[in-house]
Amino acid sequence: MNPADPTRIVRAPAAGELPPQVAAFKRITATVRLLHDGDEPQLQEFFHSHTPDTLYGRYGCLVATMTPERAHQLVNVDQTRDCALGIFAAAPGGEVLHAVGRYCLDPDGRSAELAFVVRETMRQQGMATTLLRLLTKVARARGLDRLWAQVNTHNSDMLGVFRRHGFTLAADREPGVVRAVLPLQAAAPPAARPARKRAPARRRR
Numbered sequence: 001m002n003p004a005d006p007t008r009i010v011r012a013p014a015a016g017e018l019p020p021q022v023a024a025f026k027r028i029t030a031t032v033r034l035l036h037d038g039d040e041p042q043l044q045e046f047f048h049s050h051t052p053d054t055l056y057g058r059y060g061c062l063v064a065t066m067t068p069e070r071a072h073q074l075v076n077v078d079q080t081r082d083c084a085l086g087i088f089a090a091a092p093g094g095e096v097l098h099a100v101g102r103y104c105l106d107p108d109g110r111s112a113e114l115a116f117v118v119r120e121t122m123r124q125q126g127m128a129t130t131l132l133r134l135l136t137k138v139a140r141a142r143g144l145d146r147l148w149a150q151v152n153t154h155n156s157d158m159l160g161v162f163r164r165h166g167f168t169l170a171a172d173r174e175p176g177v178v179r180a181v182l183p184l185q186a187a188a189p190p191a192a193r194p195a196r197k198r199a200p201a202r203r204r205r
């Protein structure tokens with residue numbers, strides 16, 4: 001998808017949207033915040049920590065490199081229409097990035113595609129769940145209709161997170177892929193029936 005596509009609808013962020021927040025996970029406490037310019041080295045280090053399985057789960061193929069230019073693009077998305085979050089832990093040399101969750105607005109401006117990746121040593125402690133919860137909150141505040149993702153049929157961790165979060169899971173057109181969809185807007189209440197006109201009372205004969 002081309003992020004510079006002019007047909008994409010630009011949305012203003014909700015007021016005070018997503019200030020950095022400290023979250024306690026099972027094994028560490030870390031800061032969850034929007035990615036921004038300057039996060040490129042952390043993103044590159046994070047990318048180079050991925051195993052082939054992780055790369056395949058995240059990208060659907062074995063992406064081999066994270067060039068400085070690509071890292072720059074990925075941390076400098078337009079956060080008023082897309083949303084890219086990272087979970088950072090304090091470390092002696094600075095922050096270390098342990099997880100990324102993002103959504104990318106579709107050309108229709110009504111829906112967005114989700115993607116997650118969590119460092120292998122940091123899994124099973126709620127990082128993806130926390131990122132999904134925040135991304136859903138932002139998408140709802142911006143009035144999006146739905147969030148969706150394509151997930152490999154064997155990716156039980158990701159499917160479990162989506163299932164517990166209320167996504168519907170169905171076979172995608174692409175073989176071996178599940179399409180997960182979360183509608184965000186409450187269904188409209190059934191249109192109120194117009195009050196029945198009372199038939200004029202029959203005259204008694």
Ligand SMILES: CC(C)(COP(=O)(O)OP(=O)(O)OC[C@H]1O[C@@H](n2cnc3c(N)ncnc32)[C@H](O)[C@@H]1OP(=O)(O)O)[C@@H](O)C(=O)NCCC(=O)NCCS
Nearest residue numbers: 026057058116117118123124125126127128129157158160
């Ligand atoms: C899929 C992926 C993002 C999940 O990340 P994660 O941070 O481990 O996910 P969570 O911790 O939120 O949830 C995973 C499991 O941990 C459990 N969990 C969550 N919080 C927990 C806690 N505090 N203590 C113990 N377990 C916990 C969840 O219940 C869930 O269990 P389940 O799968 O049995 O239902 C991660 O495995 C990953 O990066 N995979 C490779 C990339 C990928 O496949 N991306 C998906 C592309 S859309």
